[in-house]
Amino acid sequence: MATMDGRAVAVPDAVWRADLTLARDRGLPVSVHANNSAANSGHVRRLDELRLLGRDMQIVHAVNAEADEIAALARSGASVSLxxxxxxxxxxxxxxxxAxxxxxxVIGASIDTPALVGAADLLRELRIIQGxxxxxxxxxxxxxxxxxxxIGTREGAASLGLDGVAGSLAPGKCADLIVVRRDALSLLPHADPATMILRSLRPADIRVVMVDGTILKQDGLLTKIDRAALTADVLETSxxxxxxAG
Known part of the structure; x- marks a missing residue:
């Protein structure tokens, strides 16, 4: 379904409809790459015509979505990941x-694929979105x-249907957070925190990364990953x- 081009569906209808039905039967969110270029347009309109848009669906890209498609997304409650x-x-x-x-x-942010953009840098995406x-x-x-x-926190979680468990710090939600160095030169002087984090924060300025209460990075070191083994695995696989490929 992610590859349908508005004129023909690369994946047979029976296949993507079965996938969509299975996901919805299990209460899982659905992510669809759609309207990603001038040559691949009309996806959102077709989903709307088939009455398949919904709050559980996230559209990735929607770059060339036209006014009627944006209106359809808004009516259905579907989100968009840029x-x-x-x-x-x-x-x-x-x-x-x-628009x-x-x-x-509701808008979320993503990188599409590291093969296209390199490092998975959420702040980079947020800076571009704001610009x-x-x-x-x-x-x-x-x-x-x-x-x-x-967009990188509350809205991003909502775009994935996870706003009940993530995206903000509240009782009952996952303890997902970062701790930033106050003495980082890139963040001095301390002015508006949101502006400084968005504009100036570097990965080296992040002291702690915690996901669901577990510290995964501290003082520049990954705590749950064997870096040497991972490096060897990546090089061998490559x-x-x-x-x-010959």
Whole structure:
């Protein structure tokens, strides 16, 4: 379903419909790569015509979604995940950030694939999203730094249907957080925290990464991963794939 082009469906209807039905029967969220370029358009319109859009569906890209498709997303409660580094780098186009926000659509951020953008840097994606939103609106404050950080936290969780368990710190939710070094030169002087984090925070400035109460990174070191073993595995796998490809 992620590869349907608006004129023909690369995956047989019976296959993607079975996948969608299975996911919904099990209460799982659904993520669909759609409307990702001028050559691949009309996906959202078709999903709407088939009455398949819903609050449990996240559309990835929606770069060339037209006004009627954006309205359909808003009516259905479907969310959109933007991957601006990928969308700009490969020529998909400019994500319609301003139009999506005006329609009240929940927005998340993603990278699409590391093969296209390199490091999985969420803050980079949020900076680009904010820049695009303000450029398209011709308004420096159309999206504030706090708005952008919300896309990486509360809204991002909501776009995945996880806002009940993640996205903010509250009783009963997962303890997902980062601890930032206050003495990091890139963050001095201490002005507006949201602006400094969005604009200036570097990976080296993050002292602790905690996921669901477990510390996964502390003082620059990964605590649950054997880095040497992982490096060896990556290099071996890369070499094997190169050999297999001839």
């Amino acid at each position: 991957a601006p580094s990928s969308e700009l780098a490969v020529g998909f186009g400019v994500p319609p950030v301003a 999506l926000r005006r329609a009240g659509i 695009l939103a303000n450029a398209l609106a011709a308004d420096e404050m159309a999206m504030t730094p706090l708005d952008a950080l919300a 070499a094997r794939l190169a050999r297999d």
